[in-house]
Each structure stands twice: as structure tokens, then as C-alpha cells.
Amino acid sequence: xxxxxxxxxxxxxxxxxxxxxxxxxxxxxxxxxxxxxxxxxxxxxxxxxxxxxxxxxxxxxxxxxxxxxxxxxxxxxxxxxxxxxxxxxxxxxxxxxxxxxxxxxxxxxxxxxxxxxxxxxxxxxxxxxxxxxxxxxxxxxxxxxxxxxxxxxxxxxxxxxxxxxxxxxxxxxxxxxxxxxxxxxxxxxxxxxxxxxxxxxxxxxxxxxxxxxxxxxxxxxxxxxxxxxxxxxxxxxxxxxxxxxxxxxxxxxx
Amino acid sequence: xxxxxxxxxxxxxxxxxxxxxxxxxxxxxxxxxxxxxxxxxxxxxxxxxxxxxxxxxxxxxxxxxxxxxxxxxxxxxxxxxxxxxxxxxxxxxxxxxxxxxxxxxxxxxxxxxxxxxxxxxxxxxxxxxxxxxxxxxxxxxxxxxxxxxxxxxxxxxxxxxxxxxxxxxxxxxxxxxxxxxxxxxxxxxxxxxxxxxxxxxxxxxxxxxxxxxxxxxxxxxxxxxxxxxxxxxxxxxxxxxxxxxxxxxxxxxx
DNA sequence: ACCCTGATACTCGGCGGCGAGTAATCGGTA
DNA sequence: TACCGATTACTCGCCGCCGAGTATCAGGGT
Numbered sequence: 001x002x003x004x005x006x007x008x009x010x011x012x013x014x015x016x017x018x019x020x021x022x023x024x025x026x027x028x029x030x031x032x033x034x035x036x037x038x039x040x041x042x043x044x045x046x047x048x049x050x051x052x053x054x055x056x057x058x059x060x061x062x063x064x065x066x067x068x069x070x071x072x073x074x075x076x077x078x079x080x081x082x083x084x085x086x087x088x089x090x091x092x093x094x095x096x097x098x099x100x101x102x103x104x105x106x107x108x109x110x111x112x113x114x115x116x117x118x119x120x121x122x123x124x125x126x127x128x129x130x131x132x133x134x135x136x137x138x139x140x141x142x143x144x145x146x147x148x149x150x151x152x153x154x155x156x157x158x159x160x161x162x163x164x165x166x167x168x169x170x171x172x173x174x175x176x177x178x179x180x181x182x183x184x185x186x187x188x189x190x191x192x193x194x195x196x197x198x199x200x201x202x203x204x205x206x207x208x209x210x211x212x213x214x215x216x217x218x219x220x221x222x223x224x225x226x227x228x229x230x231x232x233x234x235x236x237x238x239x240x241x242x243x244x245x246x247x248x249x250x251x252x253x254x
Numbered sequence: 255x256x257x258x259x260x261x262x263x264x265x266x267x268x269x270x271x272x273x274x275x276x277x278x279x280x281x282x283x284x285x286x287x288x289x290x291x292x293x294x295x296x297x298x299x300x301x302x303x304x305x306x307x308x309x310x311x312x313x314x315x316x317x318x319x320x321x322x323x324x325x326x327x328x329x330x331x332x333x334x335x336x337x338x339x340x341x342x343x344x345x346x347x348x349x350x351x352x353x354x355x356x357x358x359x360x361x362x363x364x365x366x367x368x369x370x371x372x373x374x375x376x377x378x379x380x381x382x383x384x385x386x387x388x389x390x391x392x393x394x395x396x397x398x399x400x401x402x403x404x405x406x407x408x409x410x411x412x413x414x415x416x417x418x419x420x421x422x423x424x425x426x427x428x429x430x431x432x433x434x435x436x437x438x439x440x441x442x443x444x445x446x447x448x449x450x451x452x453x454x455x456x457x458x459x460x461x462x463x464x465x466x467x468x469x470x471x472x473x474x475x476x477x478x479x480x481x482x483x484x485x486x487x488x489x490x491x492x493x494x495x496x497x498x499x500x501x502x503x504x505x506x507x508x
Numbered sequence: 509a510c511c512c513t514g515a516t517a518c519t520c521g522g523c524g525g526c527g528a529g530t531a532a533t534c535g536g537t538a
Numbered sequence: 539t540a541c542c543g544a545t546t547a548c549t550c551g552c553c554g555c556c557g558a559g560t561a562t563c564a565g566g567g568t
Contacts, residue, residue: 012362040362044525045527105354106350112267113411120347128351132353161426168422187406262555299556300554304554
């Protein structure tokens with residue numbers, strides 16, 4: 001039991017299917033597609049065979065027999081082991097009970113949004129908003145159809161989850177667009193400045209540094225939960241961090 | 255320009271920083287941490303150097319000079335190119351304007367939730383709920399501190415985004431827990447049945463198959479937007495898909 | 509004068525993901 | 539019967555990701 005958990009959720013899906021009955025990898029893949037699991041768990045052939053092999057090495061599954069029908073290629077049939085069943089339960093427990101940070105592209109883009117001129121940002125955010133609206137409509141239609149077809153909600157939980165997240169993102173994008181367009185967004189004048197005067201990187205850098213000095217007395221980039229805790233435990237004034245600014249490596253806003 | 259876009263958002267962050275001024279990779283990494291970008295963009299040393307090398311191959315950045323201070327290891331300083339600036343803008347535009355499906359662990363877990371007994375599921379979901387609540391509190395505190403410290407909202411957009419998503423997830427989990435605990439969840443009797451009678455995989459499989467037959471006349475797994483569109487364009491009755499059940503592998507449409 | 513810690517600045521080997529490629533068979537058609 | 543495309547069932551090799559490891563130096567303490 002000294003092994004580290006696999007990271008690919010596809011392995012979890014494999015365990016879940018083999019927990020129903022033994023299968024060969026190709027059947028696993030078709031079943032996954034048939035049950036729409038592939039919408040929630042990234043599936044492709046290469047990874048599937050990699051993952052199966054790795055599960056076998058870990059002792060979670062065993063190749064029971066290889067069958068050949070006619071002169072078709074051999075099919076290796078795998079079955080789950082007791083260790084595999086334990087792993088399945090443990091892994092599910094961990095995934096359900098413990099939230100972990102996931103890095104999304106849009107979050108990355110938002111953190112770099114100031115590299116775009118505000119006008120462009122509004123235009124692109126509006127495009128995103130439009131696309132999200134369309135997806136949301138399609139999702140609602142699918143949900144209606146699911147109801148009509150008597151598909152119990154149990155089998156659509158993932159769908160409802162992504163729908164909920166999409167709607168939240170939609171509201172966020174909506175509000176963001178408005179606050180930029182109406183120029184209510186706090187700090188928008190800084191954003192303008194990055195794209196107005198600073199035609200050359202050199203000047204831009206000077207501006208960024210100047211801005212930095214004005215925020216929190218140069219202690220920018222230290223607004224972490226850790227710092228917060230520190231400030232609250234140390235009763236009294238706002239925690240004089242050693243030495244004002246550092247000067248050297250100092251960079252842009254954030 | 256015949257190259258395909260890189261997939262690692264870290265490369266985007268590198269471009270964004272080099273757009274301010276030339277740097278060497280290690281300084282990029284420290285700056286990224288300093289500005290808290292590493293909270294939104296996965297950063298580690300290995301990937302950083304891989305990504306820099308790959309950007310250089312693509313002509314987006316160039317090594318301008320290598321400096322050595324004292325007998326320290328050499329520092330290779332990179333600068334962005336015109337092609338790199340174009341790439342930066344294009345990539346940002348794409349990320350902001352086009353939503354793409356991201357696979358999260360929790361979505362995967364939800365899609366496999368029926369492998370857990372309902373009681374266990376409630377317990378684990380409650381644990382998640384608790385953890386999310388704590389994260390949410392910490393986030394609110396951080397936000398307050400940011401306000402106090404005069405950090406303009408522009409530089410906290412990513413944070414507000416993840417906060418919004420977390421709150422949405424919290425509401426979803428809350429509702430889910432309730433609907434399972436009160437047994438209002440549609441289809442919960444099926445869920446019970448998986449864990450009640452079926453002590454052995456064989457019987458479980460029989461049950462699953464039986465259930466499958468009852469849903470939408472065996473056409474389970476076909477509830478896709480594509481099918482929906484098809485049904486709506488073909489005016490008239492609910493689109494008699496060719497032949498009732500297919501029996502064998504049944505490949506769902508997609 | 510000596511050591512120890514921490515920051516600096518990468519290097520390297522392995523592993524996992526992935527998608528194009530392969531090869532055989534089945535079913536329908538001319 | 540000959541052919542074509544779809545389906546079945548994988549294989550292979552590249553490349554990106556990653557984190558532990560390495561080597562150097564500055565600064566502070568004793």
C-alpha cells in the first residue's frame with residue numbers, strides 16, 4: 001500500500017465499471033461513452049490503455065483472460081480486485097469530501113486581463129457572455145428532454161453541477177462587463193493608463209512600479225490568508241512588516 | 255505561422271511578463287509569485303523552463319544575452335518578439351471570448367456518485383460543504399483586507415471569479431445534501447437498490463440493465479443537444495429512432 | 509574563522525497523456 | 539464477388555509536465 005494515488009480520474013471510472021463486471025478496455029471506452037460519462041471524465045484511447053496498465057501494476061485490477069473471436073485482435077479482459085474496490089471507495093471519498101483548487105483557463109485569463117485594452121476586454125467578454133448564454137439555453141433544453149424521457153435526476157447530477165457553475169460564471173461576466181463599460185470598476189483609471197501613455201515597455205514598467213508604491217504602502221502581493229491570520233493574532237496596529245518595500249525585483253500590479 | 259498554440263497557460267503568463275520588460279526565467283517565477291499570479295496559473299520550475307524553451311522555438315521570445323554575476327550560474331535573459339506580442343493578444347482574445355469545457359475532479363466524482371451508498375454520500379458531501387464554508391470565510395476575509403489595503407478590484411478579478419464559483423458550488427452541494435437526506439431526489443430508490451440487494455457484481459449488472467430498459471424506451475445515453483435538435487427539426491412525433499432497442503453495444507449518438 | 513540557513517538559478521530523468529496510425533473484420537451495395 | 543466504409547481493438551512514439559536534485563553565493567550568528 002506504499003503507492004501514491006493515480007491522478008487521472010479516468011482510472012476511477014475504470015474501477016467503477018469493472019466493479020460492475022469484468023470488461024476489456026475497448027468495451028470500457030464504449031460503455032463510458034454510452035453512459036455519457038465521457039462528458040464529465042476526459043476519455044481517449046491512449047490514456048485509457050495507459051491507465052489500465054497502471055491500475056494493473058498497482059494491483060487494483062487483474063487480467064483474467066484473453067479472448068479471441070474469429071481472427072479478431074485479442075481482447076484482454078480485466079476484473080477488479082479487493083484492493084481495487086478499496087481504492088475505488090477511498091478515492092471517491094476523497095474526491096467528494098475534499099475540494100481541491102482547479103486551475104481553469106478563464107481564471108488565468110482574468111488574472112492577466114489588464115494586458116488587454118479595456119475596450120477590447122469588454123468586446124471579448126461580451127462574446128463570451130453570448131456563447132455562455134447559448135450553452136445555457138442548450139443545457140436547459142437538454143434538461144427538459146431528460147425530464148420528458150424519464151431519466152431520473154440521479155443520473156444527471158454532473159450536468160446540473162456544470163449548469164450551476166456556468167450560470168454563476170454568466171452572472172460574473174455580466175457584472176464585469178457592466179462595471180467596465182460604466183467605468184464603475186475600482187481601479188479602471190490604472191488600467192487605462194497602461195494602454196494610454198505607455199507606448200514603450202520601459203515607460204510602462206515605470207508606471208507599474210509607481211502604482212505599486214501607492215498600494216498598501218508597497219506591501220503589495222502580501223494580501224494572503226497567512227498574512228491576514230498573522231495580523232489578527234498580533235493584536236494592535238496593522239502588523240508592521242519588516243522593512244518597507246524591497247525595490248529590486250519589484251514588478252507590476254496584481 | 256504554421257504552429258499550433260501551446261496549451262500551458264504558464265506560457266501566456268511568461269509572454270505577459272516579458273511584454274513589460276526582458277527577464278530571466280528565475281525572475282519570471284519570483285515575479286509571478288510576488289504578484290500572486292501563481293494562485294491562478296499553475297507554476298513550477300520544471301514546466302517554466304520547458305515553456306520558455308518552447309516559446310523560444312516558436313519565435314515568440316528570444317534570448318538576448320546571458321549574464322553572470324560573480325561566479326553565480328549564468329542567467330539567460332529573454333525578451334518578447336513582435337510575433338510574441340501578436341501571440342499574446344490572440345491567445346488572450348481566445349481565452350476570454352471562448353468558453354471551453356474544463357474537466358474537474360468533483361464533476362467526475364458526481365458522475366460516479368451512485369457507486370457510493372447514499373448515506374456515505376451524504377456524509378462526504380457534508381464534509382465538503384463544511385470545507386467550502388471555511389474557504390469561503392477565508393476568502394471573504396481576504397477580500398476585506400484587500401479593500402482596507404486599497405488594492406483596486408481590477409487586480410482581484412480572478413479572486414472574485416473563483417469566489418463566485420465556490421459559492422455556486424456551495425449552494426449546489428447544499429441542495430444536493432438536502433434532497434438526498436429528505437429522499438426527495440428523483441430516482442433515489444434506484445440508488446438504494448444498487449446497494450441493497452446486489453451483494454454480488456453479477457446481480458448488480460442485471461439490475462443496471464433492467465433499469466436501463468425502463469428509461470426512455472432503452473434509448474438512454476441519447477439525451478444530447480444533437481438529438482434534441484434532430485427531434486425538433488423533424489416536425490411531428492418524438493422522432494422514432496431507427497429500431498427500438500439495439501441490443502448489443504448500442505453506441506449512443508454523440 | 510567557521511558553519512548554517514536560505515536564496516539563487518537552473519538541470520535532468522522519468523512518467524503520463526495523447527492522438528495518429530494499424531490491422532482485422534463485418535455489413536451493405538453494385 | 540468484389541469493393542467500400544464503418545466498427546472493433548488496440549499500438550506506438552513523441553512531447554509536455556513535473557519535482558527532486560545540484561551547485562553557488564550572500565548574510566548572519568558564534
